[in-house]
Amino acid sequence: MQLYAFRSALLALLALASLSEVRAQQDYQFTQFAFNKLALNPAYGGTDNLISLTSLYRRQWSGLAGAPQTVTLAGHAPVFHNRIGLGLLVYDDRIGVTHDLGVYTTYSYKVPLGGSVLSLGLQAGFQNYRASLNELSPLTSGDAAFAQNLNSFHPNAGFGIYWYRPGRAYAGISVPRLIENKLEDVAPEAPENSMLTRHSYLMGGYVQPINRNLKFRPSGLLKFAGPGEQSAPLSVELNLSALLAERVWLGAAWRSSDAVGAMAEFMISDQLMVGYAYDFGIGALAGVHGGSHEVMLRLELIADKNAAITPRKIKYF
Numbered sequence: 446m447q448l449y450a451f452r453s454a455l456l457a458l459l460a461l462a463s464l465s466e467v468r469a470q471q472d473y474q475f476t477q478f479a480f481n482k483l484a485l486n487p488a489y490g491g492t493d494n495l496i497s498l499t500s501l502y503r504r505q506w507s508g509l510a511g512a513p514q515t516v517t518l519a520g521h522a523p524v525f526h527n528r529i530g531l532g533l534l535v536y537d538d539r540i541g542v543t544h545d546l547g548v549y550t551t552y553s554y555k556v557p558l559g560g561s562v563l564s565l566g567l568q569a570g571f572q573n574y575r576a577s578l579n580e581l582s583p584l585t586s587g588d589a590a591f592a593q594n595l596n597s598f599h600p601n602a603g604f605g606i607y608w609y610r611p612g613r614a615y616a617g618i619s620v621p622r623l624i625e626n627k628l629e630d631v632a633p634e635a636p637e638n639s640m641l642t643r644h645s646y647l648m649g650g651y652v653q654p655i656n657r658n659l660k661f662r663p664s665g666l667l668k669f670a671g672p673g674e675q676s677a678p679l680s681v682e683l684n685l686s687a688l689l690a691e692r693v694w695l696g697a698a699w700r701s702s703d704a705v706g707a708m709a710e711f712m713i714s715d716q717l718m719v720g721y722a723y724d725f726g727i728g729a730l731a732g733v734h735g736g737s738h739e740v741m742l743r744l745e746l747i748a749d750k751n752a753a754i755t756p757r758k759i760k761y762f
Contacts, residue, residue: 488566488607491530614651
């Protein structure tokens with residue numbers, strides 16, 4: 446009974462946190478972010494000069510009822526002689542009794558800069574946010590905040606800038622969803638001043654060759670949520686991966702005040718990659734869950750049959 450009460454209270458807190466102006470990250474997160482960048486930056490679309498399809502599933506805090514679960518499906522391809530990238534992003538993010546579904550189309554335009562490329566990107570779509578509050582067991586019986594469910598629909602748009610030197614380095618900045626939709630504007634049952642907070646991302650990484658069969662790739666991601674008093678502490682993610690024999694990535698990850706992890710990606714062929722990551726919790730909930738799991742599948746196909754595409758372009762980013 447004590448465990449059930451604890452889980453019910455935790456779910457209630459998670460639901461309230463997702464509906465209120467708390468200083469916390471609301472967007473999904475990934476340990477393998479370097480291979481899932483369209484989910485964070487629309488300017489990434491088409492930069493591989495390949496047709497790219499990536500599916501990623503993350504189960505956070507395994508063993509804890511109502512813990513976050515995220516699925517993303519991202520596809521993009523270059524058109525018009527690789528100068529424009531078109532893409533589609535679908536995500537499904539669940540935590541406790543809340544459910545966030547988003548569908549976005551992306552557009553990017555690439556500007557050659559000598560040996561590097563600058564890509565400018567836009568995305569537009571919608572977000573459907575739901576919270577089944579009546580499924581909770583609040584500590585106070587009859588609490589009006591849990592009496593009704595929430596179901597709101599929000600159009601949104603975002604932008605990104607992405608610079609890269611093929612096979613060597615990348616950097617980007619993005620705000621995928623610019624509009625901070627207030628839930629009470631479309632759903633009277635939402636708590637006062639509830640909103641979906643704007644998130645900003647700054648990413649970067651590079652590949653350092655050691656020899657023919659060994660390369661290192663450090664990469665980082667900074668996340669910031671909300672303006673002014675609604676802002677969350679800056680979140681920092683750092684990865685260090687080693688590429689072995691152009692086929693296997695092995696790496697370690699660190700996320701500030703949250704987790705450390707290990708990850709591995711395997712090139713089954715020059716077109717197909719599978720990846721897995723496991724996070725060990727180091728935050729406040731570390732003692733009540735069994736870590737976080739992440740599985741990725743990535744397929745890349747040559748977009749132009751006359752283009753000279755090497756496996757190296759497929760595997761680094």
